[in-house]
Amino acid sequence: MSTLLSVPRVSLRRAVALTIAVAACCLPAAVTAATPDVVVTAVAISRDGDRVPELLETIVARRIADRCPAKVDGSGSSAFTLILADDPTIGGEGYRIEDVGPGRVRIAGDGPSGVTAGAGRFLRDSRYGPDGFRPGRWRGTSRPSKPFRGMYFASHFHNYYHDAPIPEIERYVEDLALWGFNTLTVWFDMHHFNGMADPRAQEMVNRLCGLLGAAKRVGMRTSLSILGNEAYADSPRELRADVTGLWAFGVELCASKPAAVERMLGWFDEEFAAFAAVKPDYLTIGPYDQGGCVCEGCRPWGGNGFLKMSRAIAPVFRRHSPDGKIILATWLFDFDRHVHKGDWDGLVRALDKEPPWFDMILAGTHNGRLSDYLQKHPVPGGLPLIGFPEISMRGMTPWGGFGANPEPAHLQGVWKEWGPRVVGGFPYSEGIYEDINKAIVSQFYWSDRPAEETIREYVAYEYAPSAVEPVLEAIRLLEAIRLLEANQERSWKGGDFTLPRTSLVMSKDHGAARARKLLEEAEAGLPAAVRSSWRWRVLMLRGLIDDALFAADGVPTAATDPLFAELIRLHHAENAEPDVRPPTRNPQ
Ligand SMILES: [Zn+2]
Numbered sequence: 001m002s003t004l005l006s007v008p009r010v011s012l013r014r015a016v017a018l019t020i021a022v023a024a025c026c027l028p029a030a031v032t033a034a035t036p037d038v039v040v041t042a043v044a045i046s047r048d049g050d051r052v053p054e055l056l057e058t059i060v061a062r063r064i065a066d067r068c069p070a071k072v073d074g075s076g077s078s079a080f081t082l083i084l085a086d087d088p089t090i091g092g093e094g095y096r097i098e099d100v101g102p103g104r105v106r107i108a109g110d111g112p113s114g115v116t117a118g119a120g121r122f123l124r125d126s127r128y129g130p131d132g133f134r135p136g137r138w139r140g141t142s143r144p145s146k147p148f149r150g151m152y153f154a155s156h157f158h159n160y161y162h163d164a165p166i167p168e169i170e171r172y173v174e175d176l177a178l179w180g181f182n183t184l185t186v187w188f189d190m191h192h193f194n195g196m197a198d199p200r201a202q203e204m205v206n207r208l209c210g211l212l213g214a215a216k217r218v219g220m221r222t223s224l225s226i227l228g229n230e231a232y233a234d235s236p237r238e239l240r241a242d243v244t245g246l247w248a249f250g251v252e253l254c255a256s257k258p259a260a261v262e263r264m265l266g267w268f269d270e271e272f273a274a275f276a277a278v279k280p281d282y283l284t285i286g287p288y289d290q291g292g293c294v295c296e297g298c299r300p301w302g303g304n305g306f307l308k309m310s311r312a313i314a315p316v317f318r319r320h321s322p323d324g325k326i327i328l329a330t331w332l333f334d335f336d337r338h339v340h341k342g343d344w345d346g347l348v349r350a351l352d353k354e355p356p357w358f359d360m361i362l363a364g365t366h367n368g369r370l371s372d373y374l375q376k377h378p379v380p381g382g383l384p385l386i387g388f389p390e391i392s393m394r395g396m397t398p399w400g401g402f403g404a405n406p407e408p409a410h411l412q413g414v415w416k417e418w419g420p421r422v423v424g425g426f427p428y429s430e431g432i433y434e435d436i437n438k439a440i441v442s443q444f445y446w447s448d449r450p451a452e453e454t455i456r457e458y459v460a461y462e463y464a465p466s467a468v469e470p471v472l473e474a475i476r477l478l479e480a481i482r483l484l485e486a487n488q489e490r491s492w493k494g495g496d497f498t499l500p501r502t503s504l505v506m507s508k509d510h511g512a513a514r515a516r517k518l519l520e521e522a523e524a525g526l527p528a529a530v531r532s533s534w535r536w537r538v539l540m541l542r543g544l545i546d547d548a549l550f551a552a553d554g555v556p557t558a559a560t561d562p563l564f565a566e567l568i569r570l571h572h573a574e575n576a577e578p579d580v581r582p583p584t585r586n587p588q
Contacts, residue, residue, distance in 0.1 A: 037134065037137075038134060038135065039129070039131050039132040039133070039134055040070055040079055040080040040132055040133045040134070040135060041069075041070055041071065041079065041131075041132045041133075042070060042071040042072075042073070042078035042079045042080065043061075043064060043070055043071070043072045043078055043079075043080050043081075043082060043133060044072075044073065044078035044080070044081045044082070045057045045060055045061055045072065045081075045082045045083075045084065046081065046082075046083050046084070047083075047084050047085075048083055048084065048085040048086070048106075049085050049086025049087075050086065051086040051111055051112050051115075052084050052085060052086050052109075052112065052115050053112045053115070053116060053217060053218050053219050054217075055174075055217050055218060056084050056115065056116055056119060056218065057084065059116075059119070059174050059178070059218070060082065060084070060119050060123065063123050063178075064123070064126075064128070064133055066529070067128035067133075067529075068128035068129060068130070068131075068132055068133050069130065069131075069132060070132045070133035079103060080103050080104075080105075080133070080135060081103060081104045081105070082105055082106075082107065082122075082135075083100065083104065083105070083106040083107070084107055084115055084119060085106055085107065085108040085109075085115065086108065086109065086110075086111070086115060087108035087109065087110060088110055088111070089110075090108060090109065090110040090114065090141060090143070091110050091143065092110060092143040092144065092147075093109070093110050093111055093113050093114040093117075093143070093144060093147070093182065094109070094110055094114055094141060094142055094143030094144065095107060095108065095109040095110070095114045095115060095117055095118025095121065095141070095142055096108045096109075096118070096140070096141040096142075097118055097121065097122055097136075097138060097139050097140065098139055099139065105122070105135060107119055107122055110143075111219065112218070112219025113177065113180075113182040113218075113219040113220060113221075114219075115219070116177045116178060116218050116219045117144070117177070117178070117179070117180040117182075117446070118142075119178060120177070120178025120179055120180065121136070121138065121142070122135075122136045122138075123136070123178065123461070124136070124178075124457050124458075124460075124461040125137065125138045127460075127465065130527075142446075142447070144180060144445060144446045144447070145445070145446065145447055145448060146422065146423055146424035146425075146444075146445040146446070147423055147424060148182075148183060148360075148384075148386055148423050148424030148425065148426075148445075149180055149181045149182045149183065149424050149442065149445040149446070150181065150182070150183035150184065150185055150223065150386075150424065150425060150426030150427075151176055151181050151183070151184055151185070151426055151427060151429060151438065152185045152186075152187075152225065152388075152426040152427065152428050152429060153169075153184065153185070153186050153211065153429055154187065154392075154428060154429060154430050155186060155187065155189070155204070155207070155208065155211075156187075156189050156192070157576060157577040157579055157580045158573070158575045158576040158577060158580070159399075159400075159430050159431055159571070159573070159576055159580040160400075160430070160431035160432055160571050160572055160573070160580075161186075161211070161429075161430075161431070162207075162576075163572045163573070163574075163575060163576070164571075164572040165572070166207060166210045166211070169211055169214070170210070170211070170214035172432065173211060173214045173215050173218065173220070174214070174218050176220075176438065176442070177215070177218035177219060177220055179438070179439055179442040179443075180442045180443070180445065180446045181220065181438075181442055181445075182219070182220050182221060183215075183220055183221040183222070183223055183281070183282065183426065184211065184212060184215035184220050184221075184222060184223065185222075185223035185224065185225050185282065185284060185426055186208045186211060186212060186223075186224065186225065187224070187225040187226070188201075188204060188205065188208055188224070188226075188271055188274075188275075189204075190230045190231055190232045190233075190267065190271075191230070191231065191232065191233055191249040191251050191290075192204070192233065193232055193233060194232055194233055194234040195232050195234065196267070196270045196271065196274060198232075205274045205275070208275070209274075209275060209277055209278050212275070212278040212280070213277070213278055216278060221281040221282065222278050222279070222280045222281055222282075223280055223281060223282035223283070223284060223327075223426075224271075224272075224275060224280045224282070224283050224284070225283075225284040225285075225286060225329075226268065226271070226283065226284070226285055226286065226313070227252070227285075227286050227287075227290060227291035228255070228285050228286065228287055228291055228292075228301075228305075228306045228309040228310055228313070229241055229252045229253050229254070229255055229260075229264060229291055229292070229293060229305070229306075229309055230252065230264065230267070230268075230291065231249075231251045231252050231253045231263075231264065231267070232251065232267070233249075233251055234251075235251045235252075235253055235263075236253075236260075236263070239253045239254060239257050239259055239260035239263060240252065240253055240254060240260075241253055241254040241255075241292065241293030241294075241295065241298070242254065242293055242294050242295040242298075243292060243293065243294070244294055245294060245336070245338065245339040246288065246290075246291070246292040246294065246301075246339060247288065247289045247290050248290045248291060248292060249290050252290070252291055252292070252293065253293075254293045254295055254297070254298060254305075255293060255297075255298050255305035255306070255308055255309045256293070256295055256296075256297025256298050256305060261308075261309070261312060264309070265312055265313065265316055268313055268316050268317070269316050269319075269320075272316065272317055272319075272320035272321070273320065275320075276320060279320075279321055279324075280320075280321055280324060281321065281323075281324055281325065282324060282325050282326070282327055283313075283317045283321070283324060283325075283326050283327065284326075284327040284329055284362060285306075285309075285310045285313060285326065285327070285328055285329060285358075286329040286331055287301060287302045287306045287329060287330065287331060287332065287333065287343070288301070288302065288331055288332040288333075288335070288340070289331060289332050292305075292306070293305050294339060299342075300340060300341055300342035300343050300346055301340070301343070302330065302332075302333045302334070302340060302342075302343025302344075302346065302347070303333075303342045303343045303344065303345055303346015303347055303349070303350070304342075304346050307346065307347065307350050310326075310328055310357070310358065311357050314326050314357045314358065325359040325360065326357070326358040326359050326360075327358065327359065327360045327361070327362050327386055328347075328356075328358040328360070328361050328362065329361075329362040329363075329364075329388070330343070330344070330347070330361060330362065330363045330371070331362070331363070331364050331365075331388060332365070332366075333347070333363075333371060333373065334371065334372065334373060335365070335366075344371075344373040344377075344380070347380050348380050351380050351381040355381075356381045356383060358383075359383070359384075360383055360384045360385070360386050360423070361379055361380065361381070361383050361384070361385055361386065362385075362386040362387075362388050362425075363385060363386070363387065363388065364387060364388030364389070364390070364428075366390065368389065368390060368394075368410070368413075368414040369414075369417065370417050370418060370421065374421070379421075384422075384423040385421050385422045385423065386422060386423065386424060386425050386426070387418045387421075387422040387424070387425030387426075388425055388426060388427075388428060389411070389414060389418070389425060389427045389428070389441060390427070390428050391405075391407075391411070391427045391428065391429060391434045391437035391438065391441065392405070392427075392428055392429055392430040392431070392434050392437075393428075393430065394407065394410070395490060396490045396491075397490070397491040397492075397493065397579065398492075398493055398578060398579055398580055398581055398582060398583060399430045399431070399579060399580050400430060400431045400432075400433035400434070400567070400571060400573075400580060400582070401492075401493075401564075401567070401580075401581065401582040401583050402490065402542055402545050402546065402567075402582070403433060403538050403539065403540075403541040403542030403543075403545055403567060404433050404434070404435070404436060404478075404538040404539040404541075404542045405433060405434055405437070405542070406434075406436040406437060406440075406455070406475045406478065406479060406539075407437060407479050408436075408440055408451035408452055408454075408455055408475065408476075408479065409451070409476075409479055409480075410479070411437060411440050411441065411444075411451055412450065412451045415441075415444045415448075415451075419444065419448060424445050425441075425445070427441050430580055431571055431580070432534065432538065432570075432571070433538045433567075433571070435535060435538075436455060436458060436475070436539075439454050439455075439457075439458045440454045440455070442454075452472065455471075455472055455475060456468050456472065459471045459472065462530070462533075462535050462536075463522065463526055463530055463535075463536060464522075464525055464526050464527065464530060466522070466525040467522035467523075467525060467526060470518040470519070470521045470522040471518070471519065471522050471539070473518050474514075474515040474516075474518040474519045474522070474539075474543060475539075477511035477512075477514055477515040477518070478511075478515050478542060478543065478546065480511065481511055481512055481515070481546060481550075492556070492583050493578040493579075493581075493583055494578065494581070494583035494584050494585065495583075495585070512543075512546040512547040512549075512550040512551075513547055513550070513551070515543050515546065515547070516543040516544060516546070516547040518543075519539065519540050519543040520543075523536070523540060534570050537566065537570060538567070538570060541563050541566060541567055544563050545560060545563050545564070548560045548563065556583070556584075556585055561584060561585060564582045564583060564584045565582075565584065567582035568581065568582050568584075
């Protein structure tokens with residue numbers, strides 16, 4: 001167990017020994033000194049301060065009650081009291097955890113996201129057993145090193161965020177806030193709909209407002225993402241963009257046609273009004289993938305047409321969110337030297353002519369590296385840089401289709417390059433199967449914490465302390481299996497696997513059987529509720545699927561059918577499109 005800052009550890013045992021109705025607890029020898037050693041059977045939780053999220057009491061109570069039989073009733077008569085407090089003197093959205101009396105622990109935060117992150121730290125530091133609750137013993141003050149700790153939920157293709165029941169996603173948002181994320185961004189993807197009045201568009205607005213509302217309730221900021229020349233499915237054909245050579249839906253409009261610009265600004269105005277209830281704090285405007293226009297007037301899109309559009313969109317957004325900040329995305333800038341050439345140069349020239357009309361720059365590339373431009377140059381305009389790490393899709397298609405995809409080694413390598421350059425970022429997420437990756441990134445942003453340390457904390461809290469070593473080793477193997485065949489992708493979208501042979505690339509010399517065995521060993525020591533939890537199942541299923549596929553030389557069999565079917569249920573992917581639907585031999 002690591003400490004974020006070097007602080008003296010206070011013995012909770014000494015503090016509460018006289019007053020708590022505790023059962024003396026015998027510890028197995030292997031348990032580290034930081035492991036809580038007092039069992040509490042009743043917990044009271046209270047709030048102190050207007051900026052402590054109202055919901056936080058309930059969130060913490062539910063996490064404790066779900067994991068152990070301790071009575072969490074919020075009343076003052078309980079043996080152990082947790083006080084959730086507001087303390088702006090901590091600064092930097094940090095938190096402080098301290099003893100304030102026998103059996104009384106105070107978690108204070110600078111603002112709502114600080115106290116929520118502190119509560120998360122305390123919950124993960126605590127232990128849970130059939131005899132009750134062992135309060136976490138870490139004490140001290142911790143402040144995040146990166147101010148922008150975002151998460152992007154891609155809600156499309158009928159993936160998890162598109163189709164899962166909203167209360168389930170709301171709970172998931174709470175979990176992310178407990179890990180220290182302080183911003184949630186979503187994209188209202190126009191191309192799915194025929195205008196804002198389309199009932200399906202209204203349904204999506206309601207869903208996304210619900211998720212952003214859930215984020216606000218736990219102290220997170222909210223953010224909308226759009227494409228610079230985004231359009232609805234029924235956009236006027238005569239106003240459309242030339243998307244030759246681009247990843248595009250084909251409905252995008254051209255920024256060099258005045259009627260198209262007017263139309264798009266009207267749509268954005270309407271969209272921002274539709275999200276007024278959650279008043280987004282940020283707007284991210286994206287250039288490519290999808291989007292863009294390569295007509296004479298717009299190209300190079302990223303350094304020309306896109307900048308004209310984003311400059312026109314900025315005041316529209318600020319009318320709705322006067323204090324809102326605008327993030328200009330440079331995703332895929334100069335990516336293809338024929339289609340995208342001149343993007344960065346165009347941006348630099350634009351900023352030479354006038355001060356920026358946006359507040360931050362977002363960057364990212366498919367391979368996870370800093371773009372060539374940023375490797376050689378400072379950020380244009382000297383603006384803060386936001387990262388956009390990919391945690392969902394690498395090396396496996398369908399995304400999430402084979403279960404959990406933890407990749408600590410890869411993410412650590414990416415962070416080494418990006419960490420010193422960014423003020424934070426938002427990972428791109430397609431679902432819950434990358435939950436471990438999210439935890440890893442949250443701790444990069446908080447304290448540059450090594451990925452494996454975060455996994456240890458994750459496994460001890462979400463599974464069981466006894467599972468830490470076998471699961472960590474299994475994760476190392478599962479990550480390496482994917483990389484055994486250099487530059488090969490695992491790709492199989494279901495259907496008849498014999499025609500042609502799936503592009504699953506399998507090696508005889510692998511660790512799949514060993515990974516499965518380690519996971520089975522870990523599973524034997526898990527409480528029943530954990531064994532059936534989605535967080536465990538997505539990881540266990542990955543081990544089972546990899547082993548079954550490797551054993552059959554890459555060919556899915558009757559043995560893999562129920563495994564993929566379970567993933568579909570967990571991901572609510574019954575109606576998902578092939579890119580995000582776990583594959584089955586019979587897609588029906
Ligand atoms: Zn154009």
